[in-house]
Amino acid sequence: MRVVGKPLPKVDAAAKVTGRALYADDIALPRTLHCKILRSPHPHARILSIDTSAAKRIPGVLAVITGLDLPIKFGILPVTQDERALEHEKVRYVGDPIAAVAATEEEIAAAACDAIAVEYEVLEPVMSIEAALQTPKDERIQDYGGPNNVHKFVALEFGDVDAGFSRADHVREDVFFFQGNTHLPMEQHSAIATYVDGKVTLWSSTQVVHYVHRALSKVLELPMNRIRVIGAAHGGGFGGKTDPFAHEIIVCKLSMITGRPVKCTLTREEVFYAHRGRHPVLMWVRTGVTRDGRITAMHFRSALDGGAYGSYGVASTFYTGALQTVTYDIPAYRFEGCRVFTNKPPCGPKRGHGTPQPRFALELHLEKIAHDIGLDPVELKRRNFVQPNTRTVNWLRVTSCGLEECTDRVIDASRFHDRERRPGHGMGFAISSYLSGAGTAIYWNDMPHSEVQIKVDRGGVTAYCGAMEIGQGSDSVLATIVAEELGLQPSDIRLVTADTDTTPIDLGSYSSRVTFMAGNAALEAARKMRALLVEAVEASGRGFDDVTFEEASVLAEARFGTLTTAGSYTPPKIAGPYKGSGVGPSPAYSYSACVVDVDADARTGLIRVNKVWIAHDVGRAINPLLVEGQVEGSVYMGLGEALMEEQAFRKGLHKWPSMLEYKSPTFLDMPEVETFIVETIDPEGPYGAKEAGQGPLLPVPPAVCAAVHDALGVWIDEIPVTPEKVIEALRRKEKGEPPRYGPQRFPPIPYPPTIKVEPPPKDAAITAI
Amino acid sequence: MYANAVFTLSNKDVNQLHREALRDVERVVLTLDVNGEARQLLVPSHKTLLEVLREDMQLTGTKHGCELGECGTCTVLIDGKPQLSCLLLPIQLQGRAITTIEGMANGSDLHPLQVAFAELGAAQCGYCTPGILLAARSLLEENPRPARDEIREALAGNLCRCTGYTKILQAVELAADRLR
Structure with a gap:
């Protein structure tokens, strides 16, 4: 390929480095x-x-x-x-x-x-999950949902969970808390x-x-x-x-x-x-494993502090239970989720939407199980990795999957298994997966999720698409794909994007959907345009490669009149046959693996991250420079969430509503990141591409906590890992108490009766149902 | 403490508010040297340099992230040194050389830092980029061969939420190499 796979500058780079890009507040009309x-x-x-x-x-x-x-x-x-x-x-x-x-x-x-x-x-304000579960002193925050201030319940069971637990040689329960944090664009x-x-x-x-x-x-x-x-x-944006x-x-x-x-x-x-940021989520998880570390059953409960309004909260609630099965082969799985209303700014989607919290809980929980049964945590996780081209117990279709390769890359590069041992030093490992766009639209409809039009005249090419460039490189992906098909450079392509009057629909920059969906739409439109150009050139008795692009476009315009083509993308219908199956399916999942290296100071509780190795299965890197940028930015944001960022309230007021007080990592806090791009060439992605913008955040917080345990022998089961939590856990360890800081209990939640769903048959087709 | 209390917010004297809104704003005539151009302006004396650049001079390349001196986004150069334009009053700056992002390129020729930022993907959303470019330019003028930790130190007052800083560090190093 000529431009796909090349580390080319972003097509909007010149406008960004000269201060000429016009942001909304820069626009001044008379x-x-x-x-x-x-x-x-x-x-x-x-x-x-x-x-x-x-x-x-x-x-x-x-x-x-x-x-x-x-x-x-x-x-x-x-x-x-x-x-x-x-x-x-x-x-x-x-x-x-x-x-x-x-x-x-x-x-x-x-x-x-x-x-x-x-x-x-x-x-009377309601300021916590526990308070929201009680009878309100005055009145409910919203007049729907319930009981009390419960917004949404989910209760699903896939396969026979009780039988799975009875097969287990070891069963463990843990409780975790992931504090809320905000996007801070x-x-x-x-x-x-x-x-x-x-x-x-x-x-x-x-x-x-x-x-x-x-x-x-x-x-x-x-x-x-x-x-x-x-x-x-x-x-x-980051979801905000x-x-x-x-x-x-x-x-x-x-x-x-x-x-x-x-x-x-x-x-x-x-x-x-x-706000609309990361939900604070309290989680309880129970897993059974065989003696050799194979998972037999899992039961996962979540309680989300939603803030005052719905926002994306129903989807967020499902997401806290959906993707556990996309990384690990869990033969029987029960999920009970609950979102409550509280008198705080509404929570919604932040990078990873509803999945970083359960990923944190799941990875640490499996780490603890590995310690219980005397197995290397990396090995325990490997033994349960999902395989490509399978369906999970909750009907999610897994196609390309680079988990093994991602794991190999970071374990080898970090010398995880032959690291030097010194006091206060530790390494932690975690994996994750994320969607390449949600398989269903926010409002039910059968229309495409993304559409692209291309116009060619007298050698000029313009591509029109509703996709929104938010810094992640959406414009560059469109230009690169069109340029690849037409034999041009990305900088040759004029773009008109994100304008509801002049561009065809794209649902927007969320759920990591743009590269996959707008990319496929662009590919279809560009291939149709190429076919017109080739036909016209060949009709003139020459070959497409023997004429300039301008000549080809003149021949085609003379032959066909106005040269426009269109392409669109609609995700395959792959959701399972049950209510609630719309959250979780994606045309493809990205995979990540990460190792974090820390020094932890037992005297001050301070954690210093020395280095992060991260491998990301992006399917195909349409532009490796931009993929690296997304991975590095995800690692950065994951470290901020793991170590310092916290959206917390006192009497309804944000404790730290300023950029100085709300701590986020600076140049001085950010460690070296070594990124490995793994390409599994997804069968349905454009040139095989999958997502890169969100998935690599997910393994970072649990890998930090695993590294802290490796360094100090204490479990911090609550994000962020602040120095006072580390000190308190060390104090408990010294007193002979469980060496841990985290929530003590999961509250009794009146979940509704579980809806039992038959898992897909063993030979379930991975094509559309 | 919250039970059924009834009170009103904003019981400030309305006449007083009228006076505040209508007060005679003191305006001053200033000559500012911005990007080598002397510009004469009539502006309210309490307006910050950030506001005057953006609103009175249409130099919207200077961005704002907090307007409290916390994020570094509005960084400009005053006599070559990085300063936060949201904390400066133009009245203090007559006779000083003010450089904004619009003054970084030489005509249409981009500064090597701008080229490196574009080449290496150091600008994602681009919103913190003008401030970081100017702070980096000041660093390289003072210290043409900065070690990576010196770059970190020099740019630590500029927050970026997109890049994880990695590509920015690489771009500053690349530009430093090319400038030598």
């Missing part, structure tokens, strides 16, 4: 008004009255709106339409939006927010809207123009053809810009009222409260 949002100071309260009369009298204020102006509810999932752009009845977390102002100056808008008088009846959310001739145009820092488009249509009560959503240059947000709806409404462009850029503090 007569733009500034918007500020009044937010709740209470975690839980009924709104008795809102008086905006004083604010409206302030000179420079052009509009003040409340929930009465935007009463229609929205939400990313069809089953949880529970948010309002502005709340006028009840607030559910500190930061819930109540009113919005458009004014000529930002400071006037802020002063007008201060002049809005709101009367509250303050309600460098760019604050920002949106600017304009309204001309009955049509709204919104530029936004979003990962999903299509879902914003849908939410706007619903809340503004405008047909989708009256709304245009454009993804501005994007300053970092994957919901439709209140400010996006508000600026459109204010623009419709004032007839002027309106912009809203959140402050950094508001970004912490907008």
Whole structure:
């Protein structure tokens, strides 16, 4: 191949290194008004009255709106339409939006927010999973779900779990907690809207123009053809810009009222409260193994602290139980999940969406089982690895799988088994897997998940696709695939992306779906275009390789007229035959293996990460430079979550809503990362490619904890591994107590009766059902 | 403590708010040397350099991540030294040489650091990139052969959430090699 597989610069690199990329807050239209949002100071309260009369009298204020102006509810999932752009009845977390102002100056808008008088009846806030399971003192946070403040239950059993446990020679139970944390994109959310001739145009820092488009249509009560959503240059998402947000709806409404462009850029503090980040998850896991370490059955329970609204929470809940089986062959599996509402900013998808927490629990749990039965943890895990081209007990279809090779690469490179032993030094190993895009859309439909159009005229090539470049390289993947097929360079391809008026659909940059889905759509469109060019050239009596691209395009345009082709991608229907089977299936899974090397100071509890070796099965690296960048960035984010990042609250207030106090790794904290790209050439991926952006985060936190145990002989069963937890675990070890820091118990949760699902037959086809 | 308390927020005197919003903003005439260009401006004296660059001079290459001096995103060079534009007042900066990302290339010729960042994938979302490029340029002007730990130290005030910093370190080293 000519350009696929080459470490070429990103196609948007020049704009990024010169400061010329236009992010949403950089866009200034003539007569733009500034918007500020009044937010709740209470975690839980009924709104008795809102008086905006004083604010409206302030000179420079052009509009003040409340929930009465935007009463229609929205939400990313069809089953949880529970948010309002502005709340006028009840607030559910500190930061819930109540009113919005458009004014000529930002400071006037802020002063007008201060002049809005709101009367509250303050309600008892619910601030923990345990509290949410109890009968509320005042009233429930949401008026759906239940009992109490439970949002969602899942209870599924695949195969005969009790029989599996009775076959086991050893059974172990553990409890783990993964604290919540947030995306912390460098760019604050920002949106600017304009309204001309009955049509709204919104530029936004979003990962999903299509879902914003849908939410706007619903809340503004405008047909989708009256709304245009454009993804501005994007300053970092990591899942945090994957919901439709209140400010996006508000600026459109204010623009419709004032007839002027309106912009809203959140402050950094508001970004912490907008959140939609990693759910805090409490987990209990019980596994049976034979004497030689083969898993006979597993029972996994999760309890997710969801915050105040649904967001992606139903999917997140399923994800805490879905992918355990995609790495290990578990013959019988029971999963019980529960998400609760609390009076905190809503949680949602962050890099790995719902799977880093169970991955942390699972990997450490298996590590402990290996210690129990006197087996090397790497060997125990290897004995249970899934095999390629199989179906898991919960019906997930596994095709290409590079687990063995990934493991070999990092174990060999790190000299894991012949490491030197010195006090305070340790190494830990973990593996993981992630989706290459969700197999089902967020709202049920039979349409393609991604579509690409290509236009060629007089030698110029333009590719159109709704895919959203968020820094991960989505534009580069599109350009590279089109260039490969047409015999050009990626820089020869003009791109029009993420614009609901001018580009065909792509569902957006989430669930690691772009390379696989938009990539396949681009491949189809480009191959059709190539076929037209070849036909025209050959009709002229020459060969395609004997003419320039420009000549070929002129011949084809003369022969066929306007040269456009299109391609689309719809995932295969591979979900299992049970309710809830829509979360988990993916056309392909990526695989990762990781070794972390640490020095742990028993005196201070400080953990220093010396080096990380990571191997990632990406199927095929369309651009190895960008794959490495995704892997390194994932390792970085995994280390931040493992060691320091924490979204925690006191009386409803975020403890650390600033970039200084919310600790994230700096240049000085980041160790050397040695990345190995493993290529398994997936049968359905474009040129065999799978995902790279999320999976490599997953093995990092458990590998850190395994390394800490290797170094100090204590288990830290709770993320993040802060120095005080290490010190406390060492103190317990010294006193002869269990050498561990972590949750003591899993609360009694009234899960509903388990739905029993027959596992797929042994010879189940791996093709579509 | 939360049980059924009823009170109002924002009971600030409305007249006082009127006065605050309407107060006469003191404006000053300034001459700033930005990217070698002398620019005369009339701006409110309390506006930060970050705001003046972005809003009054349309130099939107300078980004903001916190506006509190915590993330390094808004880094510019003042007389060649990296400083946080969100914490500077333009009134302090007359007669000083201000360099923003727009002044880093020589016309259309990119600075070797910009070339290296593009080649090695050191810019993903690109939002922290202008600040890091300027901080790195200042480092290389002072120390043309920095060790990797010296680069880490020099850039430790600039947060990046995409790259894990690895490719940025490699790009600074590549540019340093080429500049020698």
